Amino acid sequence: MPTNRSARTRTGGPLTKHAQLSDALAELAVKELGPEAAIPSERELMATYGVSRATVRKAIDVLVSDGLLHRVHGKGTFVATPRLESRLHLASFSQDMRRRGLEPSTRLLSVELDEPPSEVARALGLDGDGTAWRVDRVRLADGEPIALEHGWYPRALLPGLDRHDLGGSLYELFADVFDAPIDAAEQTLWGETADAATARRLDAPVNTPLLVFRRVSSSAGRPLEHVVSRYRGDRYQLHMSLGRDDLDHRRTTSERKNR
Amino acid sequence: MPTNRSARTRTGGPLTKHAQLSDALAELAVKELGPEAAIPSERELMATYGVSRATVRKAIDVLVSDGLLHRVHGKGTFVATPRLESRLHLASFSQDMRRRGLEPSTRLLSVELDEPPSEVARALGLDGDGTAWRVDRVRLADGEPIALEHGWYPRALLPGLDRHDLGGSLYELFADVFDAPIDAAEQTLWGETADAATARRLDAPVNTPLLVFRRVSSSAGRPLEHVVSRYRGDRYQLHMSLGRDDLDHRRTTSERKNR
DNA sequence: GGTACGGTCTGGTCCGTACCAGTTGGGAGT
DNA sequence: ACTCCCAACTGGTACGGACCAGACCGTACC
Numbered sequence: 001m002p003t004n005r006s007a008r009t010r011t012g013g014p015l016t017k018h019a020q021l022s023d024a025l026a027e028l029a030v031k032e033l034g035p036e037a038a039i040p041s042e043r044e045l046m047a048t049y050g051v052s053r054a055t056v057r058k059a060i061d062v063l064v065s066d067g068l069l070h071r072v073h074g075k076g077t078f079v080a081t082p083r084l085e086s087r088l089h090l091a092s093f094s095q096d097m098r099r100r101g102l103e104p105s106t107r108l109l110s111v112e113l114d115e116p117p118s119e120v121a122r123a124l125g126l127d128g129d130g131t132a133w134r135v136d137r138v139r140l141a142d143g144e145p146i147a148l149e150h151g152w153y154p155r156a157l158l159p160g161l162d163r164h165d166l167g168g169s170l171y172e173l174f175a176d177v178f179d180a181p182i183d184a185a186e187q188t189l190w191g192e193t194a195d196a197a198t199a200r201r202l203d204a205p206v207n208t209p210l211l212v213f214r215r216v217s218s219s220a221g222r223p224l225e226h227v228v229s230r231y232r233g234d235r236y237q238l239h240m241s242l243g244r245d246d247l248d249h250r251r252t253t254s255e256r257k258n259r
Numbered sequence: 260m261p262t263n264r265s266a267r268t269r270t271g272g273p274l275t276k277h278a279q280l281s282d283a284l285a286e287l288a289v290k291e292l293g294p295e296a297a298i299p300s301e302r303e304l305m306a307t308y309g310v311s312r313a314t315v316r317k318a319i320d321v322l323v324s325d326g327l328l329h330r331v332h333g334k335g336t337f338v339a340t341p342r343l344e345s346r347l348h349l350a351s352f353s354q355d356m357r358r359r360g361l362e363p364s365t366r367l368l369s370v371e372l373d374e375p376p377s378e379v380a381r382a383l384g385l386d387g388d389g390t391a392w393r394v395d396r397v398r399l400a401d402g403e404p405i406a407l408e409h410g411w412y413p414r415a416l417l418p419g420l421d422r423h424d425l426g427g428s429l430y431e432l433f434a435d436v437f438d439a440p441i442d443a444a445e446q447t448l449w450g451e452t453a454d455a456a457t458a459r460r461l462d463a464p465v466n467t468p469l470l471v472f473r474r475v476s477s478s479a480g481r482p483l484e485h486v487v488s489r490y491r492g493d494r495y496q497l498h499m500s501l502g503r504d505d506l507d508h509r510r511t512t513s514e515r516k517n518r
Numbered sequence: 519g520g521t522a523c524g525g526t527c528t529g530g531t532c533c534g535t536a537c538c539a540g541t542t543g544g545g546a547g548t
Numbered sequence: 549a550c551t552c553c554c555a556a557c558t559g560g561t562a563c564g565g566a567c568c569a570g571a572c573c574g575t576a577c578c
Contacts, residue, residue, distance in 0.1 A: 016531065041558060052533045054313075057559090065324065074540030074558050191450055191468035191492015207466050209450035209492075221294070233450015233468075275561065300528060311563050316529090333528050333570035 017051055021059035024049075026068060029079040038076040039069065093139050093147065093229075094169040102141035106167045109136035109201075116152045116226075123216050124154050124223045133161050135170075138201055139229075145202045146236055151227035158224070170225070171217075180219035187215040192230065202232055209233035276310055280318035283308075285327060288338040297335040298328065352398050352406065352428070352488075364402065365426045368395035368460070375411045375485070382475050383413050383482045392420050394429075397460055398488075404461045405495055410486035417483070429484070430476075439478035446474040451489065461491055468492035 015023070029039060040048070045056045060077060063069045070080045097104035114134040115121075121130055133153040138145050151170075153161060157180065164173055175181035194208040202208070210230045217225040274282070288298060299307070304315045319336060322328045330336045352363060373393045374380075380389055392412040397404050410429075412420060416439065423432055433439045453467040461467070469489045476484040 018531080043558085054534090055532060058531085060559095071559065072540090073560070074542085076558060189470075189497040190495070191470045191490075193452055193466060193468045207452055209452045209468050211448075211450045211470070231450075236449065238448040277561080302528085313564085314562060317561085330529065331571090332530070333572080335528060 018055045018058040018062070021045070021049060021051065021056065022062045025059060025063060029063070029068060033079050035079050037079050039079065041076060093149075094172070097139075097141045097146075103143075105140045105143065107138040107140065107145075108166050109138065111135050111162045111166060113155060120152045120226045123226045124152060126154060131155050133158065135161075135166060137166070144235065145204070145232070147229050147231040148198055148201050149227055149229045151225060153225055154223070157222065174219065174224060180222070180224060182217045182219050182224065184219075184221075185215050185217040187213055189213050191233070194230070198230055202230070204232055204234075211236060211238070277314050277317040277321070280304070280308060280310065280315065281321045284318060285322060288322070288327060292338050294338050296338050298338065300335060352408075364399045366397040366399065366404075367425050368397065370394050370421045370425060372414060379411045379485045382485045383411060385413060390414050392417065394420075394425060396425070403494070404463070404491070406488050406490040407457055407460050408486055408488045410484060412484055413482070416481065433478065433483060439481070439483060441476045441478050441483065443478075443480075444474050444476040446472055448472050450492065453489075457489055461489070463491055463493075470495060470497070 025039060025045075029037075033039065039045075042053055042056045042060070045051075046053050049056070060069060060071070064071060064077075068080055069077055071077045094104045112134050113131045115130050116124070116126070116132050116134070121132070124132065126132060132155050133151075135149070135151045135153060137149045137151070139147040139149060153170075155161075158174075158178055164177060166173075171182050190212050192210045192212050194202065194204055194206055194210055196206055198210070199206045199208060209232075211233045213227075213229045213231070215225070215227050215229070216223055217227075284298060284304075288296075292298065298304075301312055301315045301319070304310075305312050308315070319328060319330070323330060323336075327339055328336055329339045371393050372390045374389050375383070375385070375391050375393070380391075383391065385391060391414050392410075394408070394410045394412060396408045396410070398406040398408060412429075414420075417433075417437055423436060425432075430441050433441060449471050451469045451471050453461065453463055453465055453469055455465055457469070458465045458467060468491075470492045472486075472488045472490070474484070474486050474488070475482055476486075
């Protein structure tokens with residue numbers, strides 16, 4: 001069940017029954033019971049709260065999907081041990097580097113219309129004319145090569161891309177010129193070692209460790225970018241804070257649903 | 260409801276009705292319909308598939324929480340285009356592997372009281388007696404070495420740590436035995452290549468690319484762990500969704516409706 | 519022409535019932 | 549004393565009915 005606990009209008013408006021029960025159970029779990037303690041059985045809950053079993057289960061569903069409870073068939077429902085979670089924010093290379101106090105720059109290697117590999121075409125949702133912009137760039141920080149980018153961009157959505165300045169942030173270009181700000185991305189990260197060609201472009205020794213990102217970015221649901229970036233693993237570090245969403249925060253974040 | 264659709268017993272064993280319906284709807288959504296197309300209404304589905312509405316809703320619930328569909332009250336249920344939403348959520352190694360459908364295990368190399376490097380002592384906030392538990396472990400998934408962990412744990416907060424089973428999740432141990440659930444962490448990630456000793460322990464060739472995590476975890480503000488984990492970069496991938504939380508702004512007028 | 523109304527689509531909530539499926543512990547039989 | 553089995557828990561699935569609430573559209577009314 002999705003985390004839909006959207007109700008609660010702050011005005012004290014009447015919550016749905018299962019939302020009320022969720023809140024009551026969450027408080028019970030956190031304040032009265034400890035981690036791994038069992039909450040009352042579903043049939044007990046329907047009796048003490050005077051609701052149907054479906055409502056009880058719905059209330060528990062929400063808390064389970066929020067990670068606060070977990071069920072064990074035949075045994076009971078238990079308070080979960082807090083989990084860690086983190087969100088990395090979406091930032092372009094330029095933003096990223098500036099935040100680190102470094103001056104970003106770009107060495108453009110090539111811009112061409114070409115036919116992408118089928119996997120890329122699929123990720124970008126290309127059809128018909130299968131060509132797309134292929135853009136290869138080296139990204140630098142304070143003049144030192146940091147990353148090698150190999151990107152594909154759909155031709156139809158970005159006409160005349162090659163006539164613009166590709167020496168800066170493509171994301172800013174998308175937002176300002178094409179009115180298509182990047183607002184979401186899927187990213188996969190793994191490790192590699194630099195082969196000869198990559199090492200030369202990064203001005204690094206062969207076998208230098210690399211952090212490789214494969215990212216598909218989109219604007220308003222339309223994929224705009226498929227890029228594989230190879231970062232020098234010895235010069236580039238990723239930092240993240242992981243924290244348990246405490247209860248109050250959990251409530252707050254799950255409330256933004258209007259628009 | 261967590262994404263449990265991995266069930267499907269290779270023998271084609273009988274799935275639950277809502278799971279069957281989920282699969283059917285997923286296929287329908289992907290193959291027949293396009294993004295933003297409406298799926299049949301719930302009442303239509305219960306008629307054509309001969310199931311109750313509760314079952315239909317349950318089936319749709321699963322797909323909604325998987326991000327494949329989204330509902331609009333009063334209008335219908337639609338195939339979702341983007342895939343945003345979910346955040347990178349980092350958990351313990353054991354949880355992480357189980358989520359990937361792999362069986363986690365551990366090879367304990369050593370547990371000893373020792374004096375940590377000053378940088379570690381500082382991170383852990385050690386004073387007075389400067390000793391701490393040093394725990395070296397190899398973590399495996401389905402029997403294959405994935406990561407080498409080199410951890411330091413404060414002695415004062417974890418008395419008798421060496422007498423417990425260190426073959427599983429330390430986080431669970433902290434929560435259950437020491438009543439100190441990990442609730443926050445700071446983590447830094449970079450790349451390395453495996454030296455001879457590391458390569459041997461990971462059963463990998465020298466110069467294998469590694470993803471290196473340095474993590475300081477704490478419980479209720481007290482640092483409990485300083486661990487450096489070296490993951491095989493060729494076997495371990497990190498996946499993350501980045502996005503603005505709320506991007507329901509597809510309300511643009513350029514919608515060619517069906518007719 | 520413009521507007522207000524209401525019928526009728528849609529999903530959202532809630533009830534009560536029935537039965538299936540793991541888990542556990544205690545009593546009957548050995 | 550031991551083993552085995554079954555009753556009685558637990559959560560999991562599924563049914564059918566009822567009503568509420570948002571969205572839409574045609575129609576009757578200004």
